[in-house]
């Protein structure tokens with residue numbers, strides 16, 4: 001849309017966030033305005049029925065591929081309890097990497113046997129509980145394996161995976177390289193009375209489908225070798241990294257081609273953005289990985305898993321939270337300079353991407369969307385209610401459909417996966433934004449998530 005400023009006509013790209021039918025329904029209801037009034041500050045909306053639907057989509061892909069598999073929700077993607085409650089009831093596992101996450105998962109009904117414990121150099125406390133609770137432990141280093149063997153000797157046998165450092169990610173600090181894997185296998189063979197070596201894992205950054213299938217194929221080969229050496233090795237864990245599609249293709253392409261410093265407050269520039277558009281996303285990525293033929297293999301990954309009697313484990317985080325939550329702020333002030341500077345009643349700590357030298361680009365929706373007189377597009381950056389210049393929820397000048405008023409709501413969509421709570425703190429003595437769980441069975445009812453921290 002064209003905006004006339006005193007100097008020039010600036011064409012601001014727009015990046016509307018995709019919205020599910022459920023999200024549209026909630027945004028149309030008076031609930032958000034009431035909650036903002038009642039809670040007196042920003043808050044997050046959580047939609048566990050959408051989480052359930054995402055789990056079901058992954059499960060149907062696994063059923064279609066006739067592969068024996070187990071899903072572990074990667075807990076770090078969001079701290080709320082409601083997801084874990086759903087995992088326990090849907091009988092899916094949880095991927096945890098701290099004592100706190102393990103405690104949260106178990107206290108909401110997830111059994112130890114349904115937990116996979118990941119993360120580097122895990123503490124003896126975490127490893128001991130994981131062993132006592134029969135969790136699956138992803139071993140990240142040789143010294144960690146030694147500690148597990150020692151602890152298992154006094155506690156009870158430990159169930160482990162060996163995390164492989166993918167050869168094409170030599171700079172990753174995680175996993176065991178090929179040489180270390182061989183050493184680890186020898187130690188497992190020498191410790192079979194206390195170590196059950198159940199297979200291998202990797203977690204690849206980025207969203208390459210063929211690369212995942214290639215690595216999975218190699219892990220199956222690793223398993224066959226380990227089995228020949230007398231180890232159990234009947235499962236591979238391909239980690240997470242199932243892309244989420246936040247914005248539509250044409251908007252994304254236009255943005256990536258056109259974006260420049262003048263589109264951002266203070267001429268701010270960014271090195272790189274998360275790929276907010278993904279042509280293949282969520283469970284469709286899993287479908288594509290299963291259908292791909294691993295390099296050097298003669299069949300699809302699904303066929304290779306079946307013919308080698310290997311169980312597939314996966315750890316989606318972000319993808320299970322797609323469309324499962326959003327974040328609501330109230331407009332607290334509007335400055336009209338050459339472009340608008342909107343201040344909301346919360347901070348960018350509720351939008352983690354802003355803390356990684358990047359920007360959460362799917363743009364916020366101004367409510368009410370209809371009814372208010374339209375006075376033309378109003379480009380504005382969005383700032384938080386703190387005293388830091390850097391506390392910006394959107395550096396980008398968002399072409400809002402009208403000039404916002406104090407008291408309007410500004411809704412950042414699809415924030416459940418990693419955005420809403422990983423960086424929140426009580427900075428400025430502001431309380432943490434509460435999490436409101438919506439039960440959408442026949443009518444919409446709300447409750448606060450049990451997680452108070």
Ligand SMILES: *Cc1c(COP(=O)(O)O)cnc(C)c1O
Nearest residue numbers: 074203240241242315316317318
């Ligand atoms: C973060 C993480 C995940 C989840 O990744 P997503 O991109 O959210 O799917 C899974 N496994 C491990 C080991 C992780 O560190």
